[in-house]
Structure formats: C-alpha cells, structure tokens
Amino acid sequence: MTETRTSTATVEQASGRSFGVQGGSGLVTERGRTTIADGVVAKIAGMAAREIDGVHDFGTGTARAFGAIKGAFGGEDGVTRGMAVEVGERQAAVDIHLIVEYGVAIPDLAQAVRSHVIRAVERMCGLEVTEVNIAVDDVHLPRQEETREPSEGEPRVL
Numbered sequence: 001m002t003e004t005r006t007s008t009a010t011v012e013q014a015s016g017r018s019f020g021v022q023g024g025s026g027l028v029t030e031r032g033r034t035t036i037a038d039g040v041v042a043k044i045a046g047m048a049a050r051e052i053d054g055v056h057d058f059g060t061g062t063a064r065a066f067g068a069i070k071g072a073f074g075g076e077d078g079v080t081r082g083m084a085v086e087v088g089e090r091q092a093a094v095d096i097h098l099i100v101e102y103g104v105a106i107p108d109l110a111q112a113v114r115s116h117v118i119r120a121v122e123r124m125c126g127l128e129v130t131e132v133n134i135a136v137d138d139v140h141l142p143r144q145e146e147t148r149e150p151s152e153g154e155p156r157v158l
Contacts, residue, residue: 026126036125038085045094045132046079048120049113054104056140058082060097092127099138110134 027034059082084095114132
C-alpha cells in the first residue's frame with residue numbers, strides 16, 4: 001500500500017467495515033492501529049479469574065444450566081461464561097458473576113480476583129481497567145461423598 005492513512009474515518013471508509021472500538025496506549029500509532037474485541041478481553045479476564053484459589057465456577061444459574069445443556073450436545077463450555085466486558089477506546093470495564101467455594105472469605109476473594117484481572121487485562125491489552133464488578137451468585141458446598149475417603153478395608157463400591 002503506497003498511501004499512509006492515519007485517521008480512523010479514512011481507514012474505515014477504505015476498508016468498507018467498522019473496526020469497532022480501539023485500544024489505548026500504543027494501540028493507535030501513525031502507522032496503524034490495533035483493535036481488541038470484547039471477547040478477547042472477556043477470555044483474558046476469565047482465565048485470570050480462574051487462577052485464583054476459592055473460585056469454583058462462573059455464571060448465573062441460568063448460564064450454568066445452559067452450559068450443561070450445551071455440553072450434553074457436544075458444545076464447548078466457554079471461558080467467557082459469567083464475564084461481561086465493555087471495551088472503549090482506551091479503557092475496559094469487566095463484570096464477573098462467580099460461584100465461590102464454601103469457607104472462603106468473599107471480600108478477600110473478590111479483591112484477589114479484581115486485582116488479578118486488572119493486572120492481566122492491562123498487561124496483555126494495554127487498556128486501562130476502570131472497574132471490575134464482582135457478583136457472587138452462589139456458594140459451592142462440598143458433598144460428603146466427594147470429601148470422604150474410604151477407610152482401609154472398607155469397600156470403595158457398594
């Protein structure tokens with residue numbers, strides 16, 4: 001391409017399509033721009049939140065039920081379940097619906113998830129994260145059969 005285009009309108013007109021939102025620092029230069037889709041930020045936030053101990057799962061009850069049905073038919077349960085993001089020109093906001101493990105201090109867990117998600121999104125995307133809102137929708141209770149180990153000599157199967 002011999003012509004250099006620096007304005008957003010010119011790039012969109014030349015390509016015939018809209019690029020959506022654009023990123024912040026380092027994402028818009030005189031030689032071009034980089035855009036980051038909402039889904040990319042949602043995946044990064046989802047992966048970062050999953051790395052925190054005490055987080056059991058994500059999504060509201062309806063979203064989890066839909067994911068179970070989808071999984072029964074061979075559909076993939078996405079890492080973005082329970083994540084809602086809004087990406088602007090230089091900033092992003094994240095809403096997370098999660099299920100916590102029983103016994104975990106929810107305020108401490110929320111702060112750990114929030115900090116980890118902010119660091120991951122800012123490092124990987126170059127976007128300023130303005131907020132990470134966390135909604136705790138459920139508590140995962142351990143089941144007796146999941147935590148109880150058979151004693152020596154006791155049959156494992158009844």
